Amino acid sequence: MTNGDVAKSPIDAKAEVRRAVASLAGKAPKTESTTSDLSIDEELNLHSIGWEPVELVSGVSLFSTPVGLWNWGEGEITSASEAHALAFKYAIGRIHREAADAGGHGVVGVHVERRVYSTHIEVSLLGTAVRPVGAKSVEPSNVFVSDLSARDFTLLMVAGWEPLGLATGASFVYAPRRSMGTVLQQQSQNVELKNYTDAMYSSRESAMERMQQVALELKGTGVVGVKVVEGPMSFAAHAVGFAAWGTVVRLVSDAHHFVRPTMVVSLNDSGVAFDAQSLQ
Amino acid sequence: MGESPPDLPEAAERRLAGGAFSSGLSVSDFGACLEMGFEPVGLVQGFCAMHQGSYAMGGALSRSLSPYGGSGSGYVQNYQCPHGMISNEHRMWGQNYEQTWVQDAWNQGFTSAYERMLEEAATLGAHGVVGVIDTQMPLGDVGVVEFHVRGTAVKVLDTPAPTSSPWTTYLAGQRLAKVFEAGYVPVSIVAAVSSVRVWAYCITEYLMEGFAGSMWSNATSSSSAVEIEQIVTAQTWSRQRVRSLARAQLHGDALHGADLRSSEREFEKGDLEIEAVLRGNRIRRFKDFDPLPVPQPTVRLS
Numbered sequence: 001m002t003n004g005d006v007a008k009s010p011i012d013a014k015a016e017v018r019r020a021v022a023s024l025a026g027k028a029p030k031t032e033s034t035t036s037d038l039s040i041d042e043e044l045n046l047h048s049i050g051w052e053p054v055e056l057v058s059g060v061s062l063f064s065t066p067v068g069l070w071n072w073g074e075g076e077i078t079s080a081s082e083a084h085a086l087a088f089k090y091a092i093g094r095i096h097r098e099a100a101d102a103g104g105h106g107v108v109g110v111h112v113e114r115r116v117y118s119t120h121i122e123v124s125l126l127g128t129a130v131r132p133v134g135a136k137s138v139e140p141s142n143v144f145v146s147d148l149s150a151r152d153f154t155l156l157m158v159a160g161w162e163p164l165g166l167a168t169g170a171s172f173v174y175a176p177r178r179s180m181g182t183v184l185q186q187q188s189q190n191v192e193l194k195n196y197t198d199a200m201y202s203s204r205e206s207a208m209e210r211m212q213q214v215a216l217e218l219k220g221t222g223v224v225g226v227k228v229v230e231g232p233m234s235f236a237a238h239a240v241g242f243a244a245w246g247t248v249v250r251l252v253s254d255a256h257h258f259v260r261p262t263m264v265v266s267l268n269d270s271g272v273a274f275d276a277q278s279l280q
Numbered sequence: 281m282g283e284s285p286p287d288l289p290e291a292a293e294r295r296l297a298g299g300a301f302s303s304g305l306s307v308s309d310f311g312a313c314l315e316m317g318f319e320p321v322g323l324v325q326g327f328c329a330m331h332q333g334s335y336a337m338g339g340a341l342s343r344s345l346s347p348y349g350g351s352g353s354g355y356v357q358n359y360q361c362p363h364g365m366i367s368n369e370h371r372m373w374g375q376n377y378e379q380t381w382v383q384d385a386w387n388q389g390f391t392s393a394y395e396r397m398l399e400e401a402a403t404l405g406a407h408g409v410v411g412v413i414d415t416q417m418p419l420g421d422v423g424v425v426e427f428h429v430r431g432t433a434v435k436v437l438d439t440p441a442p443t444s445s446p447w448t449t450y451l452a453g454q455r456l457a458k459v460f461e462a463g464y465v466p467v468s469i470v471a472a473v474s475s476v477r478v479w480a481y482c483i484t485e486y487l488m489e490g491f492a493g494s495m496w497s498n499a500t501s502s503s504s505a506v507e508i509e510q511i512v513t514a515q516t517w518s519r520q521r522v523r524s525l526a527r528a529q530l531h532g533d534a535l536h537g538a539d540l541r542s543s544e545r546e547f548e549k550g551d552l553e554i555e556a557v558l559r560g561n562r563i564r565r566f567k568d569f570d571p572l573p574v575p576q577p578t579v580r581l582s
Contacts, residue, residue, distance in 0.1 A: 011461055013315055013317065013457060014315075014316065014438075017317050017460050018317065019567075020464075020566045021407060021408070021439065024444075024564070025444070028531045028532050028533060029533065029564065032532070033532055033535065035526065035527060035530075035534070035538055036535065036536060036537075037538040037539065037560075038537065039537055040451075040459050041455075041458065043462070043536070056535070056538050056540065058520075060512060060515045062515070063508070064487035064505065064506045064507075066491070067490025067491065082504075090512075119488060119489060119490035120508065124515070124542070126519075155577065260577075261577040262576050262578050262579070263579045263580075264579070264580060
């Protein structure tokens with residue numbers, strides 16, 4: 001922590017604005033430009049724990065999958081699972097390289113865009129490379145990529161943990177077609193379609209196991225902020241998919257620091273929480 | 281941004297001299313504005329409709345006319361068929377190239393609209409323009425794009441009249457107040473665009489059609505998952521290019537709250553136009569960070 005003290009007196013906002021605007025008449029600074037997609041709140045959060053944004057970074061990948069693989073078969077659709085894993089791996093590798101080249105120690109707030117088509121799988125990542133204020137570059141292998149927001153990153157660090165990287169896992173599985181006899185037999189019944197249920201379970205277990213395997217490879221103790229996308233594929237009625245990704249974390253201090261929340265009543269909530277007319 | 285053209289309509293001059301102010305601010309942003317010592321003086325706007333000169337370049341006809349259209353200057357990367365086939369059906373060549381004329385048209389349209397907004401703000405004697413919103417809309421399907429830029433011009437109270445062009449920012453209200461409190465001053469909004477055309481060669485076309493793992497995909501491994509290198513290269517380049525164009529406008533300042541959006545338009549299988557637009561606030565540090573409190577986690581009761 002570098003800025004732990006609360007400012008002693010309230011700031012005269014009008015005087016600060018006049019001073020700021022007057023400074024524009026001077027020359028532009030001779031410092032290195034920085035770019036970031038962080039909000040001012042997020043940037044202040046980062047500064048409060050001694051970190052700063054460096055550069056907006058991105059990584060993309062697009063993997064082809066064989067046509068027709070989605071419709072007929074049994075078990076896992078290995079080509080699609082493999083394409084998904086590789087697309088994430090290459091996109092993460094690219095954003096990681098851009099962050100390391102920019103002198104970042106990590107990337108926070110990574111927006112993950114993932115699209116699965118019948119012929120290809122596309123992954124696009126965008127985030128902000130960050131570092132401790134004024135710090136020099138580190139070994140590229142020590143640069144982390146995280147989809148935690150700058151707020152969550154700050155909270156994580158304050159609690160004594162650190163992010164290690166982005167872990168992903170996905171699996172696509174065939175839901176076997178029922179025989180004609182079974183279809184006719186079940187037509188007038190309320191019956192669970194075990195083929196879909198089993199396919200979803202199979203898909204989920206493989207995907208989660210793969211994600212956790214990545215966490216172990218990164219020497220993490222767990223994955224936080226896991227996002228899940230699951231369900232049948234829109235272009236193939238007999239294929240289901242499950243994909244999960246999140247940030248691998250590890251405890252770096254002796255023990256977890258409990259961050260005690262303070263309760264506040266917000267005065268700028270736009271939502272109507274209580275409608276007096278309902279009492280009439 | 282370049283010099284502003286003196287093209288403020290006479291009616292706008294009359295309206296702006298009318299007395300009552302107008303503003304695009306919400307009530308809470310308006311309140312924050314007054315708290316910062318700003319006086320809103322008018323809702324200022326700039327418009328420009330631009331026609332892209334080489335609209336037909338994206339069409340299928342161009343492929344048969346020229347194997348290497350290129351852009352004359354800028355990024356170009358060629359791809360050659362490895363199969364040794366000569367056929368009208370087989371794409372023997374491919375190319376990624378920067379569509380400089382699309383970028384130029386976008387820059388001209390955006391800059392004209394932006395400078396027209398600044399001209400209105402200057403007419404009002406404003407120091408800055410807050411809460412800027414910009415939009416770009418296609419006008420039919422004839423290669424015309426309409427650019428709109430608008431915001432609320434403000435004067436800084438108890439300050440001499442401005443001697444330079446007004447500063448601008450996409451921010452308003454509490455967010456803008458926090459920017460000042462954090463030791464930054466807005467300089468200008470920044471917007472940039474990059475446009476790449478992908479003319480797929482045979483490998484890219486086959487991979488996009490789902491022939492990964494076939495003899496046509498030129499796979500070097502036994503895996504049936506193959507990366508589509510030509511498109512990945514174009515996507516990566518367009519994102520890097522738009523960031524470098526935005527960075528060139530910073531001159532040592534910082535780009536804050538950047539918003540990078542990428543879109544694709546497919547003409548035929550693998551034939552794409554990739555466009556990336558980056559917007560953000562150029563801000564400058566005018567003082568060091570005051571000691572900031574460590575953030576306190578809160579639980580809202582409303």
